Amino acid sequence: MESRHLFTFLTVVETGSFTAAARKLDYAQSSVTAQIQALEQELGTPLFDRIHKRILLTDAGRRLQPYAQEIARMHNLAREAIGATGDQLGGVLHIGAPESLAAFRLPPIIKEFRQLYPAVQIILKPGGCNELQELLRRGELDIVFLLQERIEDYELKIDLLVEEKMALVAPPDHKLTELSVVEPSHLREQTILNTESGCSYRVLFEKVLNRHGIFLDPSIEFWSNEAIKQCTMAGLGLAFLPFITVQRELEEGKMVALNWDDTDQRVSTYISYHTKKWQSPAQSRFIEMAHKHAEHWRKSAGLAYSQL
Structure with missing residues (x-):
């Protein structure tokens, strides 16, 4: 099973059509069709239904999707780990945060991180704290910022950054x-x-x-x-x-x-990540940077709060 076929499969799922997938991957549409057909032939089952010009996952396709996602994730992590020499970090960081933190705590961290490691792609997902924690447990996010009262979770490492x-x-x-x-x-x-x-x-x-x-x-x-x-x-x-x-x-x-x-x-601002998920060099650097910024937040908090 070729990894590029799985990447193409995931891109068709993401874009909803062979044409859009070909455009995103910079392939000819016939190449996308051939790769999906090769994957279907190898697995011995159709992965998509073609109904009224719509592309829908079959039951087999839905079952394949999480495995393909995990293979793609590990592929990217392997490339990132091998290529992470000195400050030349690459890869993708999936970060979750509630709106308050995304707007008022994360921008300076992301700005500094991007200046130092411009090759790392950052995908920021806003959401509620419960939703983000669940995505972190499922491995769909690498780092989550939380704004809530103290919590305990044996699956997640949860570090206090600052009391709000x-x-x-x-x-x-x-x-x-x-x-x-x-x-x-x-x-x-x-x-x-x-x-x-x-x-x-x-x-x-x-x-x-x-x-x-x-x-x-x-x-x-x-x-x-x-x-x-x-x-x-x-x-x-x-x-x-x-x-x-x-x-x-x-x-x-x-x-x-x-x-x-x-x-x-x-309530407090926390940074959280999965205890059993391999931590990429980019993820480690981002976590370190968040803790560094939190030191400034804690020092400035007393003065700001005294204005109330």
């Missing part, structure tokens, strides 16, 4: 900004602009409110912190967000951090 302070924010003209201290009872009749269900810091906030008999309205949910910030500044309600995501708006006076008892209301 939360902020309960309001538009500048909101009546609660006049209070010296905001109590949970003051939020009973307020509109809270929620992050998606299951978000780590939404869960944290709900626990505090639920202890006081206050339950958030589930009909108002956002998948984007940026959307929540814009709606808060527009006067639609209050929001409970990581301080790093609202720091600029607070400094510019576009929002106000309410004087809220935030005792035990912390």
